[in-house]
Amino acid sequence: AIQMTQSPSSLSASIGDRVTITCRASQGIRNDLGWYQQRPGEAPKLLIYAASTLESGVPSRFSGSGSGTDFALTISSLQPEDFATYYCLQDNNYPLAFGQGTKLEIK
Amino acid sequence: EVQLVESGGGVVQPGGSLRLSCAASGFTFDDFAMHWVRQAPGKGLEWVSLISGDGSTIDYADSVRGRFTISRGYNKNSLYLQMNSLRTEDTALYYCTKAKMEYCSSTSCYAMDVWGRGTTVTVSS
Numbered sequence: 001a002i003q004m005t006q007s008p009s010s011l012s013a014s015i016g017d018r019v020t021i022t023c024r025a026s027q028g029i030r031n032d033l034g035w036y037q038q039r040p041g042e043a044p045k046l047l048i049y050a051a052s053t054l055e056s057g058v059p060s061r062f063s064g065s066g067s068g069t070d071f072a073l074t075i076s077s078l079q080p081e082d083f084a085t086y087y088c089l090q091d092n093n094y095p096l097a098f099g100q101g102t103k104l105e106i107k
Numbered sequence: 108e109v110q111l112v113e114s115g116g117g118v119v120q121p122g123g124s125l126r127l128s129c130a131a132s133g134f135t136f137d138d139f140a141m142h143w144v145r146q147a148p149g150k151g152l153e154w155v156s157l158i159s160g161d162g163s164t165i166d167y168a169d170s171v172r173g174r175f176t177i178s179r180g181y182n183k184n185s186l187y188l189q190m191n192s193l194r195t196e197d198t199a200l201y202y203c204t205k206a207k208m209e210y211c212s213s214t215s216c217y218a219m220d221v222w223g224r225g226t227t228v229t230v231s232s
Binding site for chain 2: 001030032034036038043044045046049050055085087089091092093094095096097098099100101
């Protein structure tokens with residue numbers, strides 16, 4: 001099974017900061033990766049699919065990159081509503097697998 | 108409006124069974140793969156199972172394979188998860204989710220664009 005490793009596990013940042021979260025797959029997964037945001041008490045929300053395609057309605061400050069084994073989610077200028085936990089998910093191979101999550105907190 | 112509503116959660120003893128349901132509306136249910144994803148208290152997301160729109164593709168996480176069975180009710184707009192031989196580690200909030208791409212029955216097209224609010228399963232003696 002493919003393992004997904006996110007880093008960092010947690011991150012403190014300020015409003016307006018640019019932040020990057022990474023996700024590494026244990027083997028190549030082409031661009032078969034999505035990013036999800038989960039705010040406390042809410043269901044997760046799809047942000048990015050196919051590694052770099054922005055989901056409809058998601059602000060353009062979110063972007064995704066990468067291919068193969070290394071991927072990144074970048075938020076260009078943090079807004080208050082962006083403080084949440086972020087997960088990557090690979091759908092290149094069965095079974096599907098999430099990363100362990102990155103909690104983004106206010107500094 | 109596209110909507111998913113889960114039901115069937117509850118408290119069950121170890122070794123017991125439970126059947127979760129998910130009622131779908133607002134889209135052509137038979138055209139989309141569906142997933143179950145769970146989240147243990149205070150923990151991250153864990154993918155549990157998927158079924159393609161036509162039911163030809165089914166897969167499970169290793170942690171539930173052989174104990175859980177996913178199915179869908181055609182013309183009923185419903186997704187199910189039969190959970191047998193439950194363990195304490197199955198305690199979680201279970202989400203029903205919809206695949207974004209139509210007619211997805213292979214890898215690379217399973218991004219989840221709609222999520223329900225979840226139903227809670229507690230396995231405890």
